[in-house]
Amino acid sequence: MKYLNEYRAPDTVKRLADAISALTTRPWRIMEVCGGQTHSILKYGIDQLLPEYVTLIHGPGCPVCVTPLTAIDKALAMARQPGVIFCSFGDMLRVPGSREDLLSVKARGADIRIVYSPLDALTIARQNLDKEIVFFGVGFETTAPATAIAVWQSKQDNLSNLSFLVCHVRVPPIVEALLVSTENSINGFLGAGHVCSIMGYQEYLPICHKHRKPIVITGFEPVDILQGIYLCLKQLEEKRYEVENQYRRVVNPNGNRTAQALMQNVFKVVDSHWRGLGKIPNSGLALSDEYNDRNAELRFDTGIDVVSEPHNCQSGQILQGLIKPPQCPEFGIRCTPETPLGATMVSSEGACAAYYRYRRHPHG
Amino acid sequence: MCLAIPGQIIAIDDHADPLKRTGQVDFFGISKVVSLGFVPEAKLNDFVIVHAGIALSLIDEEEAKASFQAFSELANRSDFE
Amino acid sequence: MAEINLNCPLPLPYEQIVMAHGGGGRLMQQLLDRLIQPVFDNPILAQKQDSAVITVNSAKLAFTTDSYVIKPLFFPGGDIGKLAVCGTLNDLAMSGAKPLYLSCSLIIEEGFPLADLKRILQSMQQSAQKAGVKIVTGDTKVVEQGKGDGLYINTAGIGIIESALAISPQKIHSGDSIIINGDIARHGIAIMLERESMQFDHHITSDCSDLSGIVHGLLDSGVQAHCMRDLTRGGLASVLLELASAADCHLEIDETAVPIHEAVSSACEILGFDPLYVANEGCFVLFVPEHQTYQALEILRLDPLGQQAAVIGKVIRPKPGGMVTVKTSFGTSRVLNLLSGEQLPRIC
Incomplete structure (x- = not known):
């Protein structure tokens, strides 16, 4: 598989691991912001290849995890309504709301469909004109453009039986918030490559300089992650702090301008609640007023306002x-x-x- | 956070509105119609990185080669390719 | 982030059956261990074999049953009928039995097309005939519309064990080689792509097939199989975990040695699946003494279902409670655990 296999080659991985060991002179703590990178690190055992005194900290980069309880309860209420086909990414189905999850509602007979793409929801809407279709739009700036294009196209095509429950979130505000709250406990960051393929990394320049922490935009394969770690450690050892781009084959500094333009049209920036972290200013994307007629929260009266999260875990x-x-x-x-x-x-x-x-x- | 996979464009369905352009993208034995709305510059046989049914960006072959070059310098070996 | 709340939802107590109780993962194991086994408690059941081995007038018989619930009923590479016959034949084969007779119970939803039923029954007959077994008894029930997914099938099977070999997880021994007959994850991926609204183009077919031929080829040639187990819902990982626990052994798998078709592997990348946990219907793992490894491989490869047979790992040492680790191509390793339920496609 081109662009995958070469980034999983054991000899390259070994050489990078050796280079990291040779480079590092003192303990460092690096956070990978993105959950996809956490997954790769644990699946491939990448942390086992690092010197003992380099610690990887797993960040909040899982949009499914941070989706607020209020949104999930609203989704459950919509999915339960007769005549609704509720479309969601698979990983949202097991996330618990206040009382249950989408999977249990599906097991009781609700028409909940797992889709690969928001565009699949358009197809479902066209095939089921007598039903109300709702798409649950969650995820970071990587996924938001997919929702944006589906929203835009549903309006273009006058598909009136499709609406969107949107709670997309933005990465830079959370990185900034983490930098403040973790103070001196984290030395450097691996930035999320796929988010940056859309947004670029200009937004990180002021954050990096203000907090004097290296940020390396990094891909997802073992070779990418190790190279990202290497570049981050090299900055730390040389007492530099810059935004560096390891994932150059996919990410350019300005990101994808076409996608950004459509997102600006379809979404507006709002304050958002992150499950487990609380409210973070300007960290969310909601449908812009122009698309009120596609907004599932306005179309369905779920009677749910704000659900407060019960106190329990860490x-x-x-x-x-x-x-x-x-x-x-x-x-x-x-x-x-x-x-x-x-x-x-x-x-x-x-x-x-x-x-x-x-x-x-x-x-x- | 975002599972995105490289694939190759094997057919393009052009549209008057570039945002509606789609293409068949092959992921090594399994393929899907994917939105090419955000990669207007994409041509047949190009590799794109796909997430949730949309192409996020083209994969830059030159940059990919250059980054492998960087590994080789980093590993202090000239025979790396 | 001035206002950090350590907020989490409370755990969901399961007072009712949830889908994951049938998913082949950890919840199902709990249901078996904590409810079903204790209620029916007896020494034969306690062996936790896919087939019960019973002795009747000095003849050793294998007896098994399985219910088939699948959406869609027809899928690339098979249908519920073929699945219902092959699945039960495979359970018999894994205990070393030659299959003799099957039963067939149908639970049909009102309104189900007769033409589809005929197609499915013919498919059952075809699979049975190919294996040289007869479907000799059965039952038919019809349930109201909306109370079943078209058709459920239960089959039971009886086979005879002629070899003196005792094949069971308890025979698994340190040093044994772990062999698989073919490439993994095809059934689960074929079904997932067919069932959900994901609209992919592909040629992936289910591996649904009867393994009794290849198993008997192996046993008849004198391979001293310590244990065999067919892979089903929970995939390779779940079977290995179950066997490691039953045998109180540490098993180690070499991830790069596990055969997988490129398109299946791509589908797993796209959907975010770990192929080790994806369902199979025509694969089995075999534990043999190390010195018979190559003999077993050669014999397996003579069969069309064993073309890709490979040594995927070995039994490292006794370990109470069992453990399965996976060695990656980088020399690192990770511990396998049972999943809670079926894997779902993920975006992240």
Whole structure:
């Protein structure tokens, strides 16, 4: 598989790991913001290839995990209504709302469809003109343009039976918030390559300079991640702090201007609540007023206003990289993938679930 | 956060509105119609990176080669390719 | 981030059956261990084999049953009928039995087209005939519209064990080689792509097939199989975990040695699936003493279902409770765990 296999080549990986060992003279803590990178790191055991004193901290980069409870409860209420076909990405189905998840509602007979793309929802809407179709738009700036193009096209095509429950979130505000709250505990960041393919990385320049922390925009394959770590460590060792781009084959500094233009048209920037982290200013994307007629929250009266999240686990600290999942007293005991206390245990991308799956030794 | 996979454009369905342009993208044995709305410069046989049914960007072959070059310098070996 | 709330939802108590209880993962294991096994408690059931091995007048018989619930009923590479026959034949084969007779119970939803039913029954007969077994008894029930997905099938099977070999997880031994007959994850991917609204173009077909021929080729040639198990819903990982636990052994798998078709592997990349947990219907793992590894491989490769047979790992050492680790191509390793339920396509 071109552009995958060469980035998983064992000899290249080994050389990079050796170069990292040779380079590093002191302990460093690096956070990978993106859940996709966390997944790769644990699946391939990349952290096992690093010198002991280089620590990877897993960040909040899982849009499924951070989707607020209010949005999930609204989704559940819409999905339960007769005559509705509710379309969602697969990984949203197991995220618990206040009482249950979409999967249980589906098991009780609701018409919930797993789609690969928001554009699949357009097809479903055209094939089911007597039904109301709702698409649940979650995810970062990588996924938001896909929702944007589906919203735009549904308006162009006058598809009136399709609406959108939108709660997309933006990465730079959370990186900034993390930089503030983690103070001196994290030395450098690996930026999320696919988000930057859309947004570019200009937004990170002032953040990087203000906080004096290196940010390396990084891809997702083992070779990418190791090279990202190498570049980040090199900056740290040389006392530099810059925004650097490891993922040049996909990311250019300004991102995808066409996608950005459509997103500006379809969405507006709003304050957003992040599950486990609280409200973060300007961190969300909602449908712009021009698309009110496609807004599922206006089309369906769910009677749900704001759902407050019950107090329990430490996912907030895990999402900030302040503790690792096994350090949570509930991890693997009261909190398991079947009985998740927090969304980081639900999503296969969540740091807790990834640890549970790849690292927990079942019998001690 | 975002699962995106490289694939090759094997057919293009042009449209008067470039945002509605689509293409068949092959992911090594499985293919799908993907929106090319955000990559107006994409041509047949180009590689794109696809997420949730849209092409996010073209893959830059020159940059890919250059980054492999960087590995080789980093590993201090000239025979790396 | 001035206002950081350590907020999480409370756990969902399961007082009712949820889909994951049938998903072949951890919840199903809990249901078996905590409810079903204790209620029916007896020494034969306690062996936790796919087939019960019973002795009647000095004849050793294997007896098994399985229900088939699948959407869609017709899929690339098979249909529910072929699946219902092959699945039960495979359960018999894994205990080393030669299959003799099958039963067939149909639960049909009101309104189900007779033409489809005929197609499915013919497919069952075809698969049975090919394996040289007869479907000799059965039952038919009709349920109201909306109370079933068209058709459910249950089959039970009886076979005879002629070889003196005792094949069971308890025979698994340190040093044994772990062999697989073919490429993994085809069934699950074919079904997933067919069922959900994902609109991919592909030629991936289910691996649904009867393994009794290849298994008997192996046993008849004198390979001393310690244990065999066909892979089903929970994929290779779930079967290995179950066997590791039953045998109290640490198994190690070499990830790069596990055969997988390129298109299936691509589909897994796109959907975010780990192929080790994706369903199969024509694959089995075989534990043999190390010195018979190459003999077993050669014999497997003579069969059309064994063309891609490969050694995928070995039994490392005894370990109470069992453990399965996967060695990556980088020399690192990770621990396998049962998944809670079926994998769902993910965006992240």
